Amino acid sequence: MKLDMALKEMGRQSESYSGGGDGEILDVYGSSSSSSEEEEELFVPPLNFAMVDVGVFRSGFPDVANFGFLETLKLRSILYLCPEPYPEANMGFLEENGIRLFQFGMEGGKEPFVSIPDDTIREALKVVLDVRNHPLLIHCKRGKVHTQLFIFSFNTFFYSLFYFSSIGQGV
Structure with missing residues (x-):
């Protein structure tokens, strides 16, 4: 790389x-x-970047400095978990790269469990589970509170399906 x-x-x-x-x-x-040659581009991942599953990534809010790195992921979709409008520079990046934005504004600060409606989590999970949206980046501001909660929901849902299907097969 x-x-x-x-x-x-x-x-x-x-x-x-x-x-x-x-x-x-x-x-x-x-x-x-x-020294006059063009230097190779360094790729800087967004804050708290990690791979969640095949084709699913998480991070904090991407900045212009992260766009080169994000291009290497060949993203199809971004799941944005904040209620604030997406910045113009980021929207331009999405349009240039054909990336779809799914916004599920989750209100709240350090206690998101209280304020996130089940319907919002359910609809966001549908987006993540639809492989046509992969590779996909899930992010909020810092990639901690809302993203962490959502990833927990994703893992709980996904792995419980796997577990129960294994039981049904006698494994």
């Missing part, structure tokens, strides 16, 4: 030394590169 390559390159550059002052860098591996 480019991130691994970039980290290796950073390690190699620390072992490099400057050439004759003409902007060329020679490293201990014998290759040279001009």
Whole structure:
């Protein structure tokens, strides 16, 4: 992955030394590169990014700095769990990349259990369980309270289905 390559390159550059002052860098591996060359793009994942399941990711709110990383995921959908409008820059990114936005505004702060209607959770689960929406990113502001609660609901629902279907088969 480019991130691994970039980290290796950073390690190699620390072992490099400057050439004759003409902007060329020679490293201990014998290759040279001009400082005017375009540098490889570094990919920065959003805050609290993690893989939940195959094709399902979670994170905090993506910023412009995260767009390159998100492009590598080839997302089809984003599930946004906050009531605030999606920022214009992010909407532009979604349109450019053909990503659908599903917004389920969940009110509340540190105690979301009280304020999230069952219908909202049910409808959001339908979006996540529909593989036509995968790869999919689920996020709120910091990727903690609402996202964590929703992922808990997803895992509880998904794995209980698996468990009960296994029991039905005598496994």
